[in-house]
Amino acid sequence: MIATKTRSHHVTVKERPVTTLDQQPAKSEGRKDPWGALLERVGKHQDREAYQALFKQFAPQIKYYAISNGLASHAEELVQEVFISIWRRSCLYDWRKAAASTWIFTIARNQRIDMLRKMQRSSAEMNVETEDLWQIPGDNENDPVTSLHRLMSERRIRESLSHLPEEQITVIAKVYMEHKSHQMVADELGIPLGTVKSRVRLALNKLKVILQDQNV
Amino acid sequence: MTRHHPDSLTLMEYSAGNLSEARALCIRLHLDQCPHCRSRVDTLDSLGAVMMDHQPTVSVDDGSFEQLMARIDAGPEMASPVAYKPRQNPLQKLLGQDINDLPWKRQLGDVSVLDITAKFGDRSEQVVLQKLSAGGKAPAHTHRGDETTIILQGAFSDQNGVFNQWDFVCLDHNDEHRPVAVGHEDCITLSVLSAPLKLTGTFTRFLNPFIR
Numbered sequence: 001m002i003a004t005k006t007r008s009h010h011v012t013v014k015e016r017p018v019t020t021l022d023q024q025p026a027k028s029e030g031r032k033d034p035w036g037a038l039l040e041r042v043g044k045h046q047d048r049e050a051y052q053a054l055f056k057q058f059a060p061q062i063k064y065y066a067i068s069n070g071l072a073s074h075a076e077e078l079v080q081e082v083f084i085s086i087w088r089r090s091c092l093y094d095w096r097k098a099a100a101s102t103w104i105f106t107i108a109r110n111q112r113i114d115m116l117r118k119m120q121r122s123s124a125e126m127n128v129e130t131e132d133l134w135q136i137p138g139d140n141e142n143d144p145v146t147s148l149h150r151l152m153s154e155r156r157i158r159e160s161l162s163h164l165p166e167e168q169i170t171v172i173a174k175v176y177m178e179h180k181s182h183q184m185v186a187d188e189l190g191i192p193l194g195t196v197k198s199r200v201r202l203a204l205n206k207l208k209v210i211l212q213d214q215n216v
Numbered sequence: 217m218t219r220h221h222p223d224s225l226t227l228m229e230y231s232a233g234n235l236s237e238a239r240a241l242c243i244r245l246h247l248d249q250c251p252h253c254r255s256r257v258d259t260l261d262s263l264g265a266v267m268m269d270h271q272p273t274v275s276v277d278d279g280s281f282e283q284l285m286a287r288i289d290a291g292p293e294m295a296s297p298v299a300y301k302p303r304q305n306p307l308q309k310l311l312g313q314d315i316n317d318l319p320w321k322r323q324l325g326d327v328s329v330l331d332i333t334a335k336f337g338d339r340s341e342q343v344v345l346q347k348l349s350a351g352g353k354a355p356a357h358t359h360r361g362d363e364t365t366i367i368l369q370g371a372f373s374d375q376n377g378v379f380n381q382w383d384f385v386c387l388d389h390n391d392e393h394r395p396v397a398v399g400h401e402d403c404i405t406l407s408v409l410s411a412p413l414k415l416t417g418t419f420t421r422f423l424n425p426f427i428r
């Protein structure tokens with residue numbers, strides 16, 4: 001488990017999600033992850049039960065994400081904005097192009113960026129939207145509909161992450177969860193930038209090896 | 217030095233949402249044309265999702281979901297599905313016109329520049345468009361560290377090879393080169409420089425990647 005600072009907020013160590021969904025994915029959709037199936041129900045039928053199940057799973061993750069990114073006083077607001085965006089964009093979600101949690105992560109990231117952009121400058125200045133700059137997976141119409149390695153990559157990453165040394169995970173967590181550049185991570189940990197970069201490279205190499213395996 | 221494609225660490229900073237708008241724009245312009253790097257970013261986005269799942273959680277406030285549903289029920293504009301929009305080149309959207317029609321300022325010989333820093337929120341970086349006329353040569357020069365460049369049109373060559381449209385280049389002070397625009401088009405690039413150049417008086421400093 002990643003070490004986290006003690007915070008005044010109510011932080012619970014999460015149990016592994018146990019998904020008990022009444023609707024089993026159809027046989028032809030065997031590779032669809034359960035969250036992807038729920039997202040599709042929201043996209044196709046505005047299914048509120050499915051939407052609530054997604055909220056229960058991801059809203060507490062997104063709230064932590066907001067707090068760790070220094071947006072503690074806007075954490076509830078970010079959760080709301082992310083879920084409004086999920087509701088509105090779910091019709092574009094294609095389980096063959098991205099795992100649901102990957103897709104939701106990019107929406108949370110974009111809403112976090114969007115919130116900071118709005119705080120820092122007037123909306124009149126922003127004629128380029130956040131999603132013009134930061135892509136949501138599956139939005140590129142030129143990509144093949146099915147890319148197996150993409151679907152499998154999240155599971156592989158999850159598995160390989162447990163074999164990475166803690167020091168590599170810590171660095172990656174700071175980059176993804178705390179909005180910190182490699183330089184800021186180096187400053188905070190009091191280690192040279194080169195050390196941070198080599199830890200990240202070592203970790204990414206491991207993930208890349210797995211990617212290559214998938215292409216065999 | 218990175219040539220043709222962004223390196224994994226830069227793509228990771230992009231995936232994490234930690235890059236400035238100008239640097240994210242350079243990456244996005246490349247991604248829109250490079251399925252290889254799109255696939256790399258997809259994998260990094262999955263790493264982000266796994267990291268988010270790997271962290272503790274924080275309970276949402278009571279009534280948070282009900283509040284959300286009330287917002288969705290309140291107005292169709294809030295809840296209306298987002299339609300697929302044809303992708304527009306984000307730089308063109310930013311500039312509002314074709315890169316060939318911009319008010320270019322001739323700097324030296326074959327080189328023209330346009331500083332577009334003011335279009336971005338982050339004033340700690342300088343964002344510059346540069347144009348090397350078709351067949352034109354730039355004087356030999358080196359670069360400061362941490363400069364990101366993407367080729368928007370045409371191509372240039374130096375002693376390290378040919379750089380084509382949508383290629384991504386990071387150059388630093390070790391990279392002395394003398395680029396030449398190849399092909400029949402003007403070569404136009406977008407560069408992001410870490411620290412703004414200090415222009416003093418009438419003295420003209422030369423800009424990257426062609427001249428300095």
Ligand SMILES: [Zn+2]
Binds near residue numbers: 221246252
């Ligand atoms: Zn590429």
